[in-house]
Amino acid sequence: xxHENVFQTLGSSARSLFSAEQLRAFEEAFDKQAAxxxxxxxxxxxxxxxxxxxxxxxTPGTTPAIDTENTAxxxxxxxxxxxxxxxxxxxxxxxxxxxxxAEDIGLLLEVLAEHFFITAQPPKLVRQA
Amino acid sequence: MVPxxxxxxxxxxxxxxxxxxxxxxxxxxxxxxxxxxxxxxRFKLGEYERQLEFYQRHFSSVSEEDLERFFATGAWHxxxxxxxxxxxxxxxxxxxxxxxLAEKYGFIGWFFIPTGFIDCPVAEQxxxxxxxxxxxLSDDYKDGRxxxxxxxxxxxxEAITTRNDQDRIETAGFAYAQSSSGAGLxxxxxxxxxxxxxxxxxxxxxxxxxxGPEATSALEDMAGLVxxxxxxxxxxxxxxxxxxxxxxxxxxxxxxxxxxxxxxxDDVAVSAIPAGDDWRTLQYAFFMGVDxxxxxxxxxxxxxxxxxxxxxxxxxCVGRMLDGLGALTASTADTAALPAAxxxxxxxxxxxxxxxxxxxPNVMQASEIEGLMARAIEEVMAGEAxxxxxxxxxxxxxxxxxxxxx
Numbered sequence: 205x206x207h208e209n210v211f212q213t214l215g216s217s218a219r220s221l222f223s224a225e226q227l228r229a230f231e232e233a234f235d236k237q238a239a240x241x242x243x244x245x246x247x248x249x250x251x252x253x254x255x256x257x258x259x260x261x262x263t264p265g266t267t268p269a270i271d272t273e274n275t276a277x278x279x280x281x282x283x284x285x286x287x288x289x290x291x292x293x294x295x296x297x298x299x300x301x302x303x304x305x306a307e308d309i310g311l312l313l314e315v316l317a318e319h320f321f322i323t324a325q326p327p328k329l330v331r332q333a
Numbered sequence: 334m335v336p337x338x339x340x341x342x343x344x345x346x347x348x349x350x351x352x353x354x355x356x357x358x359x360x361x362x363x364x365x366x367x368x369x370x371x372x373x374x375r376f377k378l379g380e381y382e383r384q385l386e387f388y389q390r391h392f393s394s395v396s397e398e399d400l401e402r403f404f405a406t407g408a409w410h411x412x413x414x415x416x417x418x419x420x421x422x423x424x425x426x427x428x429x430x431x432x433x434l435a436e437k438y439g440f441i442g443w444f445f446i447p448t449g450f451i452d453c454p455v456a457e458q459x460x461x462x463x464x465x466x467x468x469x470l471s472d473d474y475k476d477g478r479x480x481x482x483x484x485x486x487x488x489x490x491e492a493i494t495t496r497n498d499q500d501r502i503e504t505a506g507f508a509y510a511q512s513s514s515g516a517g518l519x520x521x522x523x524x525x526x527x528x529x530x531x532x533x534x535x536x537x538x539x540x541x542x543x544x545g546p547e548a549t550s551a552l553e554d555m556a557g558l559v560x561x562x563x564x565x566x567x568x569x570x571x572x573x574x575x576x577x578x579x580x581x582x583x584x585x586x587x588x589x590x591x592x593x594x595x596x597x598x599d600d601v602a603v604s605a606i607p608a609g610d611d612w613r614t615l616q617y618a619f620f621m622g623v624d625x626x627x628x629x630x631x632x633x634x635x636x637x638x639x640x641x642x643x644x645x646x647x648x649x650c651v652g653r654m655l656d657g658l659g660a661l662t663a664s665t666a667d668t669a670a671l672p673a674a675x676x677x678x679x680x681x682x683x684x685x686x687x688x689x690x691x692x693x694p695n696v697m698q699a700s701e702i703e704g705l706m707a708r709a710i711e712e713v714m715a716g717e718a719x720x721x722x723x724x725x726x727x728x729x730x731x732x733x734x735x736x737x738x739x
Contacts, residue, residue: 247468248377250368250384255417256358257407278362278408286359294352304348309355321366322391 215291231296234315241314252317286320363407365400366392367417372424373431375473381431385438392416394440397504397576419443422467423450425478428485436492444489448604450480483607490579491563503577507563509555510570510583515707516617517570518555520693521582521606522710523615525551527691528608538696539739544721544728552713552720559714566714582606584617585681588659592677603680605689614681616690618663643670661685697738705730 222230244251293312297304358364368388373381393413395403400417402410409415418435420427423446435442453461455478462469462479469479490506497503511517526533531547534540542548558564570587572578574594592598605612621641623633640650643666648656652667661681662668674682684690696702709727712718718726 245468246369247372248374250370250381250418253367253369254359255365255367256355257361257363257404258354258358280362283359283362287356290352290356290359306348306351308348309351312352313355317366 212291215288215295219292219295230292234293234296237315237318238311241311241318251314252321254313254317256313282320286316289316289320361407362409363403365395365403365409365415365417367419369419369421370427370431371421371467372469373420373426375426375430378430378434381434385434385440388416388418388440389438396441401576416440417443419445421445423447423481423486424467424469425481425485426473428481428489432489432492441493446481446486446602448602451483451486452604452607453480454610486580487558487561487563491561493579494563502565502568505564505568505572505578506580507558508568508570508573508578508581509564509566510573510581510587511566515704515711517583518710518714519703519706520584520615520617522551522555522706523691523693524606524613525554525608527613527615528606528611530611532694534694534696534735537739538694539735541728541731541735543731544725548724549721552710552724555710556713556716556720559716566711584660585678586655586658586660588677589657592659598675598677601677603677605680605684612689614684614690616685616692618692643667646670696735698734702731702734 219227290312293315297308297312368384391413393399393411393415395415395417399411399415403415418440420431420442423444427442427444432442432444447465450458450461450465450467455476458477458479459469461467487507492506493504494502494506495504509517509521523533526548529547529550531545531551532542533548534542559566568578570578570581570583571590571594573581573583574591588598591601595601605614621637623630623637627633641652641664643649643652643664648662648667648670649664652662652664652671655662656667656671659678661674661678662671681690693699705727709718709723713720713723
């Protein structure tokens with residue numbers, strides 16, 4: 205399955221776990237979080253963000269070769285959680301009538317970083333050989 | 334959802350593509366954490382310290398080398414996740430409060446300095462901040478200065494200078510863009526000398542004035558960068574695009590090389606050599622002439638005119654050549670034909686417009702004299718002579734040459 209479909213399924217599946225009432229509560233929580241992010245005083249507060257590398261190779265969906273020998277152990281489950289959260293947020297933004305704008309990516313990332321900046325329990329993973 | 338803004342709207346396909354790209358990056362583990370700070374007022378100091386103490390326990394600092402490796406491999410290599418601390422806009426309170434805290438907790442701070450803010454006179458800094466959407470909500474300072482100073486930036490540049498096992502500078506906080514002619518040191522020396530109110534020669538050119546306090550002060554300042562370990566003469570200007578130099582004194586014609594190396598100039602801020610409110614800079618010019626003894630004078634003048642005359646609304650050959658380098662043309666016809674100065678070149682244009690650019694005095698044996706000056710400055714900067722001592726010798730050598738002509 206192409207990554208696009210996986211992401212779509214992940215997001216839809218995550219949303220399908222909620223009842224309509226719970227989903228509304230979730231969407232309200234997202235809106236509150238977004239409103240909180242927008243209300244931050246940027247001239248006083250440190251703003252958490254993720255810097256994500258973009259694949260500009262022209263082959264989206266492929267996984268670039270990564271030098272696994274010299275990389276840190278990854279918390280793949282945390283990455284999966286982030287990807288799912290992005291998809292859920294994306295679907296929520298797209299469900300609105302307004303056209304998504306470039307700065308919505310910034311807001312999405314800001315909400316994401318506000319929620320998921322640090323793993324709850326630092327993983328104790330063995331470095332891959 | 335933010336209010337619709339037609340100018341910033343993106344196509345749904347682009348939006349989807351951006352989100353997908355984001356997801357692919359995350360799925361590949363190709364992401365890193367960032368905290369963006371702007372102003373860091375004093376009353377928040379306790380909160381910042383608690384944050385940094387927390388970050389120290391959970392994250393690793395990110396050096397430029399770490400970041401380059403991350404870009405090259407697409408993956409983070411330290412056990413703790415990387416965390417970049419960004420400090421924008423060059424606020425005085427980021428120098429006074431944030432930088433020491435970052436150092437205390439072992440983090441590299443990434444400071445993005447708009448030099449226009451640093452250059453702004455204290456009395457105008459609040460207006461500058463308002464005009465550029467820089468929020469300054471707390472009033473920490475009674476003297477009104479809210480931007481860093483160049484001296485503070487110089488101190489911070491010392492902190493980022495790193496050396497290898499042979500004590501050679503690997504990453505320079507500061508550098509001079511030297512050239513084989515030595516102009517890379519001589520020209521900044523002229524700029525500092527002019528800013529001190531000095532001049533290299535008496536009006537009638539019979540006397541050199543390099544044994545005076547203005548020249549000594551100018552050279553002391555340059556040599557101080559070496560003494561403080563911020564720069565040495567081994568640093569190559571072409572390391573700048575590679576990220577090996579944070580700040581550099583250079584001529585405007587380095588523009589094309591830097592743009593080529595960096596793939597653009599968006600991340601480069603340009604300012605006059607810092608020298609207080611009365612700063613001056615050197616206006617360096619090329620002259621073309623024809624040998625009075627030549628038997629081809631007419632053809633030579635025709636060629637000179639051909640190269641320098643703008644025709645049919647297009648810039649002259651020399652004008653286009655200079656523009657290609659990033660240098661300025663002295664021809665008003667060329668100026669009219671060429672695109673307006675870009676952000677890189679504008680400070681040089683401003684210096685000319687404000688009468689702050691002073692021409693290099695045109696003396697006989699100028700090339701020989703400049704060579705002597707380069708050697709003397711290099712000796713002082715290499716620690717082989719004290720500034721006053723080196724300049725006294727130089728002054729004497731130049732006067733010997735001047736005596737032959739004036």
